[in-house]
Amino acid sequence: MKVLYFAWMRERVGIAEEDVELPAGVTDVAGLIEWMKTRGGGFENAFTEMAVVRTAVNQVHVELSHPLDGGDEVAFFPPVTGGGA
Amino acid sequence: MIRVQQEDFDTGAEINAMRARIAGADAGGLCSFIGVVREGEGADQIAAMTLVHYPGMTEKELAGIEAEARQRWPLADVMIIHRTGRLIPGDQIVLVLTASAHRKAAIEACEFLIDWLKTKAPFWKSEESAGDTRWVAARASDDEAAAKWD
Secondary structure, eight states: OEEEEOHHHHHHHSOSEEEOOOOTTOOBHHHHHHHHHHTOHHHHHHTSOGGGOEEEETTEEEOTTOBOOTTOEEEEEOOOOOSOO | OEEEESSOOOHHHHHHHHHHHTTTSOOOEEEEEEEEOOOOOGGGOOSEEEEEEOTTHHHHHHHHHHHHHHHHSOEEEEEEEEEOEEEOTTOEEEEEEEEESSHHHHHHHHHHHHHHHHHHSOEEEEEEETTEEEEOOOOHHHHHHHHTTO
């Protein structure tokens, strides 16, 4: 599965994207985030404030309960801030 | 119609192009929203901002927002242009144009599009201020503005 990071989450984890094997026992976004935290360092730091973490699966906004498949494209990012004033 | 680009846009040219596209559609009202980089004041004063986005998802989200607007209002045409990259105060960030038979639909749809864009389209801003660069936090008031269309 392809995992992408944007904005300050990218800076905290230190990479823009990576290929990740769906970890054993992980079936949804919440499970993947718990696994991410176990990687320590920047990953643990990036996922500490879950109130400001958003997820997209296959380029669609999803909730934490969204199921995951090994072929998915998963993206983690802070709340969006585009547009004008 | 959706465009995500680094280059600036010419609002007059875009309005004329829309008028040419809708010629014969009996659209009596066009509405425009232009978002511009603010300099801010005091501690909030900025020298520049940089917009990044999620290529692929951005275009999908914007197309979805346009489709939602077209379901809610009878629109003859929609144009959304959003810029990325480094912008300075006074630069244009975003253009939303709508056209409809009557003004109410054009104005409401334009407001809806910018409100939803701000909370759904995957763009992120960082601001340069006094030699520091920091990511802009999302504002609750933007969520409230978007939620009024639910």
